Amino acid sequence: MPGKNYAATRFSALAQINPANVSKLALEFTFSTATNKGFEAPPLVVNGTMYVITPFPNYLYALDLTKPGAPTKWVFKPKPAAASQGVACCDVVNRGAVYDNGRIFFNTLDGQTFAVDANSGQMAWSTQLGNIQRGETITMAPLVAAGKVLVGNSGGEMGVRGWIAALDEGSGKVAWKAYNTGPDKDVLIGSRFKPFYAMDQGKDLGVKSWPPDAWKIGGASVWGWLSYDPETHLVFYGTSNPGPWNPDQRPGDNKWSTGIFARDVNTGEAVWFYQSSPHDLFDHDDVNEIILADIPWGSGRRPVLFHPGRNGYFYVIDRRTGQVLSATPYGYINSSKGVDLKTGRLIPAPDKEPKAGRVTRDICPASPGAKDWNPAAFSPVTGLVYIPHLNLCQDEGNMEANYISGTPYVGADVKMYAGPGGNRGVFTAWDPINRRPVFEIKEDLPLWSPALATAGNLVFYGTMDGWFKAIDARNGKLLWQFKCGSGIIGQPISYRGPDGRQYIAVIAGVGGWAGAIVSAQMDPHDPTGALGFANAVKDLPMKTTAGGILYVFALPR
Amino acid sequence: MSSLFRASTLFVVVAALALALAGCNREEHHDRAKPIGETVPAGESPDTIFPGSSTPPPLDPRAALYDNNANAISKGQQLYLQMNCVGCHSHGGGGMGPPLMDDQWRYGGRIDQIATTIAEGRPNGMPSWRGKLTEDQIWDLAAYVRSLSGLPSKDAVSSRSEGMSAGTPQTLTPHAEPKNSDAPQQ
Numbered sequence: 066m067p068g069k070n071y072a073a074t075r076f077s078a079l080a081q082i083n084p085a086n087v088s089k090l091a092l093e094f095t096f097s098t099a100t101n102k103g104f105e106a107p108p109l110v111v112n113g114t115m116y117v118i119t120p121f122p123n124y125l126y127a128l129d130l131t132k133p134g135a136p137t138k139w140v141f142k143p144k145p146a147a148a149s150q151g152v153a154c155c156d157v158v159n160r161g162a163v164y165d166n167g168r169i170f171f172n173t174l175d176g177q178t179f180a181v182d183a184n185s186g187q188m189a190w191s192t193q194l195g196n197i198q199r200g201e202t203i204t205m206a207p208l209v210a211a212g213k214v215l216v217g218n219s220g221g222e223m224g225v226r227g228w229i230a231a232l233d234e235g236s237g238k239v240a241w242k243a244y245n246t247g248p249d250k251d252v253l254i255g256s257r258f259k260p261f262y263a264m265d266q267g268k269d270l271g272v273k274s275w276p277p278d279a280w281k282i283g284g285a286s287v288w289g290w291l292s293y294d295p296e297t298h299l300v301f302y303g304t305s306n307p308g309p310w311n312p313d314q315r316p317g318d319n320k321w322s323t324g325i326f327a328r329d330v331n332t333g334e335a336v337w338f339y340q341s342s343p344h345d346l347f348d349h350d351d352v353n354e355i356i357l358a359d360i361p362w363g364s365g366r367r368p369v370l371f372h373p374g375r376n377g378y379f380y381v382i383d384r385r386t387g388q389v390l391s392a393t394p395y396g397y398i399n400s401s402k403g404v405d406l407k408t409g410r411l412i413p414a415p416d417k418e419p420k421a422g423r424v425t426r427d428i429c430p431a432s433p434g435a436k437d438w439n440p441a442a443f444s445p446v447t448g449l450v451y452i453p454h455l456n457l458c459q460d461e462g463n464m465e466a467n468y469i470s471g472t473p474y475v476g477a478d479v480k481m482y483a484g485p486g487g488n489r490g491v492f493t494a495w496d497p498i499n500r501r502p503v504f505e506i507k508e509d510l511p512l513w514s515p516a517l518a519t520a521g522n523l524v525f526y527g528t529m530d531g532w533f534k535a536i537d538a539r540n541g542k543l544l545w546q547f548k549c550g551s552g553i554i555g556q557p558i559s560y561r562g563p564d565g566r567q568y569i570a571v572i573a574g575v576g577g578w579a580g581a582i583v584s585a586q587m588d589p590h591d592p593t594g595a596l597g598f599a600n601a602v603k604d605l606p607m608k609t610t611a612g613g614i615l616y617v618f619a620l621p622r
Numbered sequence: 623m624s625s626l627f628r629a630s631t632l633f634v635v636v637a638a639l640a641l642a643l644a645g646c647n648r649e650e651h652h653d654r655a656k657p658i659g660e661t662v663p664a665g666e667s668p669d670t671i672f673p674g675s676s677t678p679p680p681l682d683p684r685a686a687l688y689d690n691n692a693n694a695i696s697k698g699q700q701l702y703l704q705m706n707c708v709g710c711h712s713h714g715g716g717g718m719g720p721p722l723m724d725d726q727w728r729y730g731g732r733i734d735q736i737a738t739t740i741a742e743g744r745p746n747g748m749p750s751w752r753g754k755l756t757e758d759q760i761w762d763l764a765a766y767v768r769s770l771s772g773l774p775s776k777d778a779v780s781s782r783s784e785g786m787s788a789g790t791p792q793t794l795t796p797h798a799e800p801k802n803s804d805a806p807q808q
Contacts (some may be wrong), residue, residue: 151710151747154718222709464703471749473709473718581717588724590790591715599715 067107067161067206067556068440071293072357075442076518077559081567083521086620087535087545093568093617094134098126101611102584103156103576105438106206107515107556108615110570111164111183113563114138117572117615121150121157121174127186131563135617139186141179149175152200152471154222155578155595156585160438161206161556163214165234170214172203178216178232190237194218194230199470201225208291210300211330213240217287221305221350222596224474227285227322229302231333241333245285245304245321246271252321253333260338261387262409264318274317282468283315284308285322289352289438292370293330294384300330301370301384303351309466310348310432311476313421318343323351325372327387337387342376342411346418347400347461348432348477349376354440356450357384360498371497373441373452375434376411378404381497393500395493396435396454397484400428419477424462431459431481432596433511433578439554441495442518447538449503450495451524453512456484457601479597489601492516492526494541504541511602513554513579517569525569527553529580530608533571533616549573551612552580552605566619574613575605584611682734688765689733690774698766699780701759705751707767714770719748722770731771737764 069075082090102120109116115128115135123145127138150157153174162171168189169181176195181188194216195201200223208215213231221227227245232238243253248269260266272280286305293300307315307322324340342349356371369390372380377398381390392404402412419425436454443450459481466476483489490508514527522538529552535545552575562568576584581595583606592600672678688694702708714723729739740760743750751760769779769792779792
């Protein structure tokens with residue numbers, strides 16, 4: 066699975082490649098995926114076969130790692146509807162496929178979930194979940210746990226109503242579906258729901274915290290990462306921004322957007338919820354990765370989750386109760402003044418609140434947050450969380466958004482630019498216990514690539530101009546780098562090949578929200594392009610070109 | 623009163639007259655003109671092949687009522703925000719949808735072709751607005767969309783943008799020379 070394990074650590078226990086020999090790391094083979102849109106998915110290696118899921122049109126390739134050059138075993142083409150490209154907010158990406166019990170599971174942009182036999186490439190089942198006429202797409206990687214395939218929708222910029230569904234792993238039939246807005250019965254809130262903070266307690270908050278009927282088009286989609294705790298049978302996920310971006314159109318806390326849900330995987334029942342950004346002002350979705358760990362606490366240990374939030378705070382939350390143990394800025398923030406640990410509420414910064422009819426300047430972090438979708442890695446060896454993230458601020462002016470189904474529902478003009486220091490990306494090694502950075506690496510371009518940590522004390526990540534880097538996990542020293550053919554926003558992985566050697570793989574294909582200026586051939590003259598991201602990366606078209614190529618590295622024999 | 627002042631006054635008057643004359647076409651209204659046709663044209667592309675004939679089809683006669691017309695462009699500019707065109711195409715730079723201010727037109731840059739694209743939609747995600755907008759509105763929108771690329775003359779476009787855009791006004795976007803495929807063909 067993309068997160069490597071249910072705890073989503075993105076940590077590989079392989080240690081053949083280490084700081085002493087990584088300088089010899091060399092290219093083994095490459096593979097062109099025949100796509101040139103943003104490539105956010107990781108390759109997936111199971112039983113000597115590598116599976117690669119592409120952006121739209123969502124080809125699934127199986128490559129035979131037991132043969133020289135890894136020839137293609139089969140390719141499965143799900144043929145998603147072409148029109149779905151028109152309702153995908155931020156490039157036509159796919160964030161990964163999952164293997165379980167002989168099958169590969171993945172989602173398509175037009176809102177379907179597929180199960181494909183891992184050996185033959187034959188389809189086992191497909192289920193249509195999203196409706197592009199309402200602006201729903203699916204870009205997330207599913208999570209398979211306890212015999213269920215968990216899937217959520219994208220479309221927080223299109224006025225969708227967010228949901229998560231659990232499909233029976235064998236048949237693809239919907240076992241349960243929970244909405245993230247609306248009455249409690251739709252949200253699967255019942256007697257087991259015990260949110261920690263008073264702000265999240267009450268009946269039908271998914272209706273009452275919105276203007277009349279606004280919850281029906283209120284966003285709170287599920288396009289990011291899921292984690293699972295097999296001991297408690299709880300699945301954890303974050304919800305997206307409320308819609309529209311213009312906050313004047315939705316007074317109230319807008320439950321259950323921009324927060325974290327814990328649900329029982331078997332029934333879907335909500336167990337707790339924590340809203341990191343009540344009445345979100347800046348598109349600060351809460352879909353970022355949720356890393357499960359047990360940390361020393363008093364004389365014992367405490368089961369927690371780590372969550373580098375889009376609003377700029379690194380959250381440590383008790384995963385049994387939803388209590389926030391700490392929330393510490395890991396990037397520059399002026400859009401809020403901290404998190405009140407008594408109430409759980411974000412402390413607002415009124416001068417940064419966007420109001421209709423005026424432009425609010427210098428909002429930090431910008432809409433993609435201090436960090437967007439690209440997940441961090443956690444190394445139990447060093448005890449550090451490796452966070453690839455952003456240093457962007459923005460100007461924002463709001464106007465009334467009209468809801469027309471199948472079209473964007475945003476109501477904001479945004480213009481982003483580099484934050485303090487002028488670097489647009491940062492790679493931070495974060496000590497979650499002592500709540501401080503151990504080292505930081507400034508990157509010129511925004512960091513849109515996830516991180517990989519290995520037991521060999523190496524950390525890998527890529528840059529949007531195509532450099533794939535290995536750093537020392539202890540001090541951040543750059544030990545090795547390779548220039549790929551396109552900017553890297555894909556998830557690096559490490560695997561043991563059929564020959565017993567350790568391999569490192571990444572797919573280079575610039576795009577996504579940050580790289581759409583290249584993959585969608587946008588015109589950089591308009592600072593508001595790609596919801597304002599274009600202004601921050603005007604130079605990107607001169608630094609990289611679109612692509613979609615797999616690179617696999619190993620130490621020489 | 624100094625002669626310098628009189629001279630400058632004269633200059634202002636002459637300049638204003640010149641501007642007014644130049645602007646005659648841009649301000650033409652056609653609210654009471656002869657009724658326009660019932661349907662938006664099929665919008666044949668002039669840069670494709672027409673088997674059995676040697677010339678591309680002529681520009682739709684209604685184009686003259688909207689193309690380069692400040693009134694139409696201004697109305698189209700408002701519709702562009704109200705109908706959420708801006709959500710996908712931004713203020714011309716693109717995003718979910720392709721950019722409109724560059725010099726590439728996937729489905730033709732003639733105003734009748736743009737009107738057809740708006741009315742019928744296109745297969746990779748452009749919605750169809752037929753039945754959602756009147757034909758007059760579709761032509762207005764087409765006039766504005768065409769103006770984003772800098773094809774119409776600068777005296778027809780607005781010097782300020784609707785909404786809170788941080789972009790430069792259209793009067794300052796570079797004027798694009800029409801390519802063969804975009805040029806109105808009679």
